[in-house]
Amino acid sequence: MSRLISILSTEHGRLRREERDIDKRDLQKALKYGTREKNFKGRWKIEYDGVIFIVNESMTYEVTAFPSPLALASVDVDEMIEHNRTRHLLLLKPELCTSHTILVVDNSGSMTTHDINLHRDRQVAAYSVTALEFVAEQLFKQTATNSDIVTLIEFDKIAREVITKEPITWELYNRLLSRRDRRGFVARQGESLNDILHGNSNYLPALEAADKALNYINHDRCALSLLFLSDGAPTDAQTLNLTPMAANNEMAEKINGMAQNFKEKLNIQMIAFGSSYQDFSVLENLVDAALSANSGTKAEFTYCDKVADKIGSAVSNLVSSTTETRTQLLQSDRNKTRTKRSVEMESDLNTKWNYYKIVDHNFYDRRCNSFRYHAGLPPGAVLGGEISHSNENRKPPPFLVMNRHPCGKGAERLAFRCHLSRSQYGEHFVFNEMVAKETNLVERPDDNVKFHEDFCKSQDLAGYLAGEFNMRTAALPWYHKDKTPNIFFLPCSILILDDPQWLGRGVLVEKKLNTEKYGWRKYNDNAGGVNGKYYHAPLDLEREFAKIRLTEQNSMGNIIEEGSEDSSDNEDSSDNEDQSDDESIISTSESTSNSSDDLDPTYYIQAFTHFTYLFTNKQVMVCDLQGVFNTDMVPPVFELTDPAIHYKSKRDNKKVFGRTDLGREGMDLFFKTHKCNQVCKVMQLTRKNNDWKKKWRNYVR
Helix, strand or coil: CHHHHHEEEEEHHHHHHCCCCCCCHHHHHHHHHEEEEEEEEHCCEEEEECCCEEECCCCEEEEEEECCCCCCCCCCHHHHHHHHHHHHHHCCCCHHCCCCEEEEEEHHHHCCCCCCCCCCCCHHHHHHHHHHHHHHHHHHHHCCCCCEEEEEEEECEEEEEEEEEECCCHHHHHHHHHHCCCCHHHHHHHHHHHHHCCCCCCCHHHHHHHHHHHHCCCCCCCEEEEEEEECCCCCCHHHHHCCCHHHHHHHHHHHHHHHHHHHHHEEEEECCCCCCCCHHHHHHHHHHHCCCCCCCCCEEEEEECCCCHHHHHHHHHHHHHHHHHHHHHCCCCCCCCCCCCCCCCCCCCCCEEEEEEEEEEEEECCCEEEEEEECCHHHHHHHHCCCCHHHHHCCCCCCEEEECCCCCECEEEEEEEEECCCCCCCCCCCEEEEEEEEEEEEECHHHHHHHHHHHHHHHHHHHHHHHHHHHHHHHCCCCCCCCCCCEEEECCCCCCCCCCCCCEEEEEEHHHHHHHHHCEECCCCCCCCCCCEECCCCCCCHHHHHHHHHHHHHHHHCCCCCCCCCCCCCCCCCCCHHHHHCCHHHHCCCCCCCCCCCCCCCCHHHHHHHHHHHHHHCHHHEEEEEEEEEECCCCEEEEECCEEECCCCCCCCCCCCCCCHHEEEEEEHHHCCCCHHHHHHEEEEECCCCCCHHHHHCCCC
């Protein structure tokens, strides 16, 4: 035994231990307590406490040492079935995919080189780190669900798709780890030389395979990512009998075309690892080629040297970019051009006013569903009390004064501080300060009045539903007329301005909220976000398969007649789709209380969105609720603006209420994250309102 403890390490073994943070005492313990098996050329393989040592036949010196391979995750039969069912569902309905990542991993002979610390070789490092950082980390943090899928492409001389559209689960984690090269030392020893002789590291076939895989799922709400890992320069020029420049140009054209095709949906991460003397300029040039498309594609090159941790950081960066893109795609409509105006925001140093003569003032009349001339003041100028003499109200001021620079910027609109003025010169401002809103999109100025009209209609409908909700809160057991919050949407109107540089310029004006005192808050959004956070909920497999069965039954039985009306005069055939929206969700609610002392005021906001859906017989949902909670008013009031409305159309009409109207998909996104609270429970939001059938048509002519 003393002979084993005093074993002499070779210089190679000592270096490996230092690189891999393996102490000599680990070797001594391994010789004493580890498991042994015969290895190549009579050597011994000894494994102990997650470390593998290779020693000579007589166990007198160490040859090398490296950590044991990552163990597979424990996946039972039920999890395997769930994984396969999810994959089957996503193949049937690729529109349910929220992200698709293509992993492209160099599998050429040079990947068997033993120079990556903490791993046996480069190939093992690539798969181990990807499995850990891309799959396991996302599952632990719940940033990925079964609607996010992965395709794996390996390449050497040719490219092979070895994992196809698999959902991110622990089964995928195991399948990635199973791709690690398990060949013995002799079988792998000559691979690097084989690369040099036969050109076995071709990028172009890998890029073409990746492009094909990305095109398989190319809908507007699926984030796309390309992770390309390689340890050296490509050999395409040798294989294709081209000059290196010609081969590189072909690759650059390919990835530039991908960037132009997939635009802002695509994220690219090029990872180079290995010896510093290797030429990685082609990978850098591919990133430049993708960025040169100016299409919104994000691309990054990362050189990781021979450090596995740097590979992990690069993978994590791609995960972050993909998550951000996925959320943005859910919150916006990519079919519209999103070219933003270049603006400088307002500050204390650049407060400058522009004066415009008011040509027309239009106000939405719900009774006739049209815009009419309004001779009075904009409602935003008088809400909250007047700040000038009462006789000023006899004749509206003829000028609008707008700050030259916006004070706020949203996805679609810019907000400017503004005042009414009696004079075209000097700060003769009257009435309350307002906010003037106009489009933030370069391509929309010509139809900006129609742009504002859509917002006015949505805000008016939201205000009507808020009134219905407020009346029903009086039935709550803890209701107090001075304490129970009300929900209020700011009334707005459209001013047409005389601007020589912008003919027909219109702005939507409304009250300026006191964000300095109460703070601005987004309580929910149109894509399932709650209180500024987006929760990426997994697919409900049972519900989705039920939808497929229902669609097949309807198709076979011709149940839904062609040309049926959008209104709810006909029974909503989608009720079976929404079982989880009502009773099943309410069953998860918190216990009912007769006291509002500890009740979070935002419960009313979330219950309001749920209320609008059920009050309108599942036709309409008001969300994207944002504004301030004015606690100085009695009762306190949520003053809200810029809502989004989802409309469920039987004809599957899109964007009935503008770009933020996601229809049935938006409603599903809300219920994926909504948890009913005491307000939902006590208001019994499972009941339908039959009167709405008579009123609904007034709002969607």
